[in-house]
Amino acid sequence: MVTALLLIDIQNDYFPNGAMELVSPVEAGNNATKLLEKFRKSNLPIIHIQHISMHPGATFFLPDTYGAEIHPCVAPAAGEVFFQKNFPNSFRGTPLLEHLKESKITTLVIAGMMTHMCIDTTTRAAADLGFSCVLAHDACATKELSFNGSLVAAEDVQLAYLAGLNGLFAQVKSTEEVANDL
Numbered sequence: 001m002v003t004a005l006l007l008i009d010i011q012n013d014y015f016p017n018g019a020m021e022l023v024s025p026v027e028a029g030n031n032a033t034k035l036l037e038k039f040r041k042s043n044l045p046i047i048h049i050q051h052i053s054m055h056p057g058a059t060f061f062l063p064d065t066y067g068a069e070i071h072p073c074v075a076p077a078a079g080e081v082f083f084q085k086n087f088p089n090s091f092r093g094t095p096l097l098e099h100l101k102e103s104k105i106t107t108l109v110i111a112g113m114m115t116h117m118c119i120d121t122t123t124r125a126a127a128d129l130g131f132s133c134v135l136a137h138d139a140c141a142t143k144e145l146s147f148n149g150s151l152v153a154a155e156d157v158q159l160a161y162l163a164g165l166n167g168l169f170a171q172v173k174s175t176e177e178v179a180n181d182l
Contacts, residue, residue, distance in 0.1 A: 003182070004045035004105045005035055008090055008112030008122055010074045011050060013067035014141065019060035022113055022141040023154035029073040031139035031175040032111040036074050038179045045103060047081045047096070048074070051118065054086045088121040097129065107132040109178055110170070111139035116161045123170050133170035136178050137162050 010032055013019045022028075039046050050070055053061040061068045076082050083094045091097050100108075108131050112119055119140050126133050142161070144154045152160075166172040173181070 001107060002045065002103065002105045003107040003109060004047055004100070004103070005039040006047050006049065006090070006108045006110045006112075006122070006126075007032060007036065007074050008049045008110065009051045009061075009114070009118050010071050010112050011061060011067065012069050012071050013060040013065075014113045015071060019062075019067050020143075022143045023158075025113065025141045028111075028113065028139055028141035029071055031136060033073045034175050035109065035111055035136060035139055035178060038182060039109075040077070042182055044182070045081070045105060046076075047083065047099070048076045049090045049094075049096075049112070049118075049122075050082065050084050051088075052084050052086055088118045089125050090118065090122040091125050091129070100131070105131075107134065109134045109136065111136045111175075113141050115140045115142035116145065116157050117142075120161050120165065123165050127169040134178055134181075135162070135165055135170040135172045136175050137172050139175050 014022045015025045051061045052063050083096055085094050108126055123133050142154055142157050145152045145157050162172050
């Protein structure tokens with residue numbers, strides 16, 4: 001069993017003064033940094049995912065912008081795997097699945113942004129593809145949403161998505177719990 005860290009979309013546009021600022025991105029980024037350091041010290045595989053928006057009218061993660069760059073807190077080191085994607089699902093249109101199979105990776109520790117979009121979509125896809133997933137809940141961030149005139153607080157969005165993923169799709173744990181399990 002090979003475990004890899006999958007860091008999804010921890011990019012500048014999600015941080016303070018970014019084009020799509022999330023709630024508590026610095027805290028989530030700091031926890032992602034802790035996981036990254038643990039994986040590096042343990043010489044375990046690390047995969048960075050960067051979202052580049054290609055659809056007309058996109059307002060963030062625009063190609064060749066500072067906002068689309070990986071945030072310095074989890075900047076890839078030489079030799080670490082890096083893939084770009086254009087959709088919420090990190091498997092769609094990328095060589096991620098082939099890389100995981102070739103590397104005999106069976107378990108993914110997932111951290112990143114936005115919980116309700118790319119984290120949810122990628123975690124469900126990974127589970128459907130047969131991977132065991134561990135989601136570091138405090139190394140993820142999201143934002144408030146609205147539906148039909150009702151506002152849903154970011155904390156409620158986060159809890160709802162984590163609750164929906166926990167069990168069937170992933171083991172949802174804290175950064176500390178994940179690090180202690182490695």
